[in-house]
Amino acid sequence: xxxxxxxxxxxxxxxxxxxxxxxxxxxxxxxxxxxxxxxxxxxxxxxxxxxxxxxxxxxxxxxxxxxxxxxxxxxxxxxxxxxxxxxxxxxxxxxxxxxxxxxxxxxxxxxxxxxxxxxxxxxxxxxxxxxxxxxxxxxxxxxxxxxxxxxxxxxxxxxxxxxxxxxxxxxxxxxxxxxxxxxxxxxxxxxxxxxxxxxxxxxxxxxxxxxxxxxxxxxxxxxxxxxxxxxxxxxxxxxxxxxxxxxxxxxxxxxxxxxxxxxxxxxxxxxxxxxxxxxxxxxxxxxxxxxxxxxxxxxxxxxxxxxxxxxxxxxxxxxxxxxxxxxxxxxxxxxxxxxxxxxxxxxxxxxxxxxxxxxxxxxxxxxxxxxxxxxxxxxxxxxxxxxxxxxxxxxxxxxxxxxxx
Amino acid sequence: xxxxxxxxxxxxxxxxxxxxxxxxxxxxxxxxxxxxxxxxxxxxxxxxxxxxxxxxxxxxxxxxxxxxxxxxxxxxxxxxxxxxxxxxxxxxxxxxxxxxxxxxxxxxxxxxxxxxxxxxxxxxxxxxxxxxxxxxxxxxxxxxxxxxxxxxxxxxxxxxxxxxxxxxxxxxxxxxxxxxxxxxxxxxxxxxxxxxxxxxxxxxxxxxxxxxxxxxxxxxxxxxxxxxxxxxxxxxxxxxxxxxxxxxxxxxxxxxxxxxxxxxxxxxxxxxxxxxxxxxxxxxxxxxxxxxxxxxxxxxxxxxxxxxxxxxxxxxxxxxxxxxxxxxxxxxxxxxxxxxxxxxxxxxxxxxxxxxxxxxxxxxxxxxxxxxxxxxxxxxxxxxxxxxxxxxxxxxxxxxxxxxx
Numbered sequence: 054x055x056x057x058x059x060x061x062x063x064x065x066x067x068x069x070x071x072x073x074x075x076x077x078x079x080x081x082x083x084x085x086x087x088x089x090x091x092x093x094x095x096x097x098x099x100x101x102x103x104x105x106x107x108x109x110x111x112x113x114x115x116x117x118x119x120x121x122x123x124x125x126x127x128x129x130x131x132x133x134x135x136x137x138x139x140x141x142x143x144x145x146x147x148x149x150x151x152x153x154x155x156x157x158x159x160x161x162x163x164x165x166x167x168x169x170x171x172x173x174x175x176x177x178x179x180x181x182x183x184x185x186x187x188x189x190x191x192x193x194x195x196x197x198x199x200x201x202x203x204x205x206x207x208x209x210x211x212x213x214x215x216x217x218x219x220x221x222x223x224x225x226x227x228x229x230x231x232x233x234x235x236x237x238x239x240x241x242x243x244x245x246x247x248x249x250x251x252x253x254x255x256x257x258x259x260x261x262x263x264x265x266x267x268x269x270x271x272x273x274x275x276x277x278x279x280x281x282x283x284x285x286x287x288x289x290x291x292x293x294x295x296x297x298x299x300x301x302x303x304x305x306x307x308x309x310x311x312x313x314x315x316x317x318x319x320x321x322x323x324x325x326x327x328x329x330x331x332x333x334x335x336x337x338x339x340x341x342x343x344x345x346x347x348x349x350x351x352x353x354x355x356x357x358x359x360x361x362x363x364x365x366x367x368x369x370x371x372x373x374x375x376x377x378x379x380x381x382x383x384x385x386x387x388x389x390x391x392x393x394x395x396x397x398x399x400x401x402x403x404x405x406x407x408x409x410x411x412x413x414x415x416x417x418x419x420x421x422x423x424x425x426x427x428x429x430x431x432x433x434x435x436x437x438x439x440x441x442x443x444x445x446x447x448x449x450x451x452x453x454x455x456x457x458x
Numbered sequence: 459x460x461x462x463x464x465x466x467x468x469x470x471x472x473x474x475x476x477x478x479x480x481x482x483x484x485x486x487x488x489x490x491x492x493x494x495x496x497x498x499x500x501x502x503x504x505x506x507x508x509x510x511x512x513x514x515x516x517x518x519x520x521x522x523x524x525x526x527x528x529x530x531x532x533x534x535x536x537x538x539x540x541x542x543x544x545x546x547x548x549x550x551x552x553x554x555x556x557x558x559x560x561x562x563x564x565x566x567x568x569x570x571x572x573x574x575x576x577x578x579x580x581x582x583x584x585x586x587x588x589x590x591x592x593x594x595x596x597x598x599x600x601x602x603x604x605x606x607x608x609x610x611x612x613x614x615x616x617x618x619x620x621x622x623x624x625x626x627x628x629x630x631x632x633x634x635x636x637x638x639x640x641x642x643x644x645x646x647x648x649x650x651x652x653x654x655x656x657x658x659x660x661x662x663x664x665x666x667x668x669x670x671x672x673x674x675x676x677x678x679x680x681x682x683x684x685x686x687x688x689x690x691x692x693x694x695x696x697x698x699x700x701x702x703x704x705x706x707x708x709x710x711x712x713x714x715x716x717x718x719x720x721x722x723x724x725x726x727x728x729x730x731x732x733x734x735x736x737x738x739x740x741x742x743x744x745x746x747x748x749x750x751x752x753x754x755x756x757x758x759x760x761x762x763x764x765x766x767x768x769x770x771x772x773x774x775x776x777x778x779x780x781x782x783x784x785x786x787x788x789x790x791x792x793x794x795x796x797x798x799x800x801x802x803x804x805x806x807x808x809x810x811x812x813x814x815x816x817x818x819x820x821x822x823x824x825x826x827x828x829x830x831x832x833x834x835x836x837x838x839x840x841x842x843x844x845x846x847x848x849x850x851x852x853x854x855x856x857x858x859x860x861x862x863x
Contacts, residue, residue: 222534
């Protein structure tokens with residue numbers, strides 16, 4: 054009798070380590086040997102409903118290892134958010150292809166898709182065990198201590214901020230950096246790791262969790278600039294105003310419809326340029342002297358830059374894939390779930406893995422807890438302690454400031 | 459009798475390896491022992507006229523090595539472009555401080571400053587030997603085969619494009635990346651190193667040397683998108699239109715003065731957003747279907763990202779600093795110059811160093827030669843052969859496309 058086939062899919066925004074998870078599933082399934090065909094779905098759920106698969110049983114390990122070290126989704130990804138009807142098509146394809154195991158690598162929307170498909174199979178009494186493998190640079194999955202993809206993206210934004218801060222020390226001015234994160238500020242907050250010396254930036258950190266009033270923003274920048282003659286700002290793309298709207302939404306209201314007709318956070322420099330213009334027009338510090346104000350939107354390199362991977366993140370991303378295959382081989386009564394990391398007790402960083410029911414992870418997002426945020430413009434030591442082990446080792450650096458001591 | 463003092467300064471936009479050159483000069487001067495004080499000018503020529511120096515004779519080697527591995531100008535930089543009067547102030551400070559040796563790390567403007575100060579010293583019969591140490595990510599110095607700083611910036615844009623291209627394969631669409639380079643396209647051209655597989659981007663490369671007509675641009679994007687269902691564009695921030703104006707200048711004419719009042723190429727996403735909007739509005743391919751078009755402006759991380767250094771670039775940047783100190787110790791009749799790398803003959807990459815008269819490097823910029831540019835939208839194999847050894851080794855990567863063979 055057939056052992057049944059497995060489908061693996063990748064979903065949502067790619068990361069630097071999403072292929073580690075893919076390779077972890079494939080290699081472990083091949084080792085365990087309890088499934089027949091290992092089918093990679095092209096472009097996530099879209100590939101499933103269109104019956105587009107690539108068979109991975111015989112992919113050479115040498116190739117898989119190179120793919121694991123390559124950023125972005127090797128199978129292709131999808132932004133589709135399946136509703137009930139879409140999920141029924143997914144299930145129909147699975148029934149047709151004798152698919153008994155489904156591994157879906159993605160964020161909270163993907164966990165929800167996994168949940169719906171799993172429930173449909175139960176209703177139809179079709180043997181299907183569904184696993185959600187976590188992936189998101191936003192780090193916003195409930196229950197999970199952190200998510201694969203976050204550590205490498207955090208490393209990227211920290212390293213970009215280190216360089217940008219020294220660049221700004223070289224040629225002083227005000228610099229606003231826009232960081233990915235619509236609802237959760239974890240990635241923006243990670244730029245705090247750029248600080249080593251007393252005057253190092255970022256000097257101000259704004260996350261979506263705490264609304265930012267225009268006058269507070271100006272007062273913050275003014276205070277830093279008056280003291281240091283320069284200022285590095287880390288701002289989430291989802292930074293919001295006290296009225297509940299994001300600053301990107303407010304920006305869109307001010308600009309003609311034909312310039313920026315739709316709210317688009319990534320892949321545009323509009324928010325950074327808006328903040329830069331706002332500072333130029335309103336900051337009183339320079340007393341009429343022209344301020345040097347610049348903005349960068351860190352953009353897609355945050356999630357896909359080739360060659361900026363946290364070793365910790367890479368290992369954990371591989372491990373959640375392997376764990377999914379292992380849980381799968383031991384599963385009874387089609388019990389799947391989300392492969393969840395929690396932090397082990399003790400002073401040395403370590404994680405423990407468990408299987409979490411899909412409904413506890415699906416849909417809703419996790420936000421930065423209050424104890425990680427300080428004064429609405431910075432992070433706390435508790436956050437630094439939380440994030441430090443996730444980004445891997447940071448090479449040492451030097452400054453002539455050390456000569457002054 | 460006093461042997462005389464040396465001043466070292468760093469100028470213009472920082473790079474990832476400008477501190478390698480600083481450390482090369484300092485360590486070699488200490489070894490050779492022919493100068494008294496080794497004075498680092500804070501913020502380039504600005505520090506000289508304001509008499510702000512930091513003494514480097516006793517800086518520990520351990521600290522210097524960490525500084526060498528740290529991006530951006532450790533002494534601080536300056537955008538001042540000294541005229542004759544400014545240069546006279548520089549010279550007056552040198553005369554007062556018994557400065558007999560001046561090492562200026564920078565681009566063609568810095569070479570010109572070095573030239574003027576050198577001539578003033580000759581006129582005043584003051585013993586002063588002046589060296590220009592090359593540094594620019596733009597790679598636009600005449601006579602020099604290439605310049606320290608370029609290789610690492612080229613590595614950054616290549617690695618960002620590798621990741622972005624795979625991101626775009628995962629979630630297909632049209633992506634425009636704006637790369638630094640006002641007048642010379644060398645950096646934008648280096649994104650071509652991202653190509654490995656047949657359909658890899660960048661698919662279109664636009665450099666400032668070849669004017670780009672709006673209709674040609676649309677036709678190019680349309681052709682690639684029709685064939686591949688996606689398109690990665692690398693465009694120089696200084697890309698120009700057939701009328702001789704840059705696209706940034708034309709953009710500024712279209713947008714209200716209060717939105718983008720001045721032409722600013724770096725530190726703004728305006729050009730990328732403009733190109734993105736232009737494609738969305740005009741591209742016919744999608745037949746009314748909404749196109750996914752995004753733009754990133756790679757911004758300051760190109761020149762200062764921490765942890766993306768070409769090993770070749772780091773070694774050469776250190777070496778031009780050391781060579782300057784060596785030429786200095788052997789100089790007769792105050793003969794200085796620009797430390798110039800030329801490519802040695804033969805199939806294995808190697809450079810030779812010589813001292814080039816300052817006036818041959820000063821002021822004017824070098825452009826991409828015609829044999830490096832193809833069809834106005836790509837680079838040639840000759841360019842790939844030229845740039846490959848400069849960026850260091852590129853880690854191997856993998857794609858499931860290999861399974862199809």
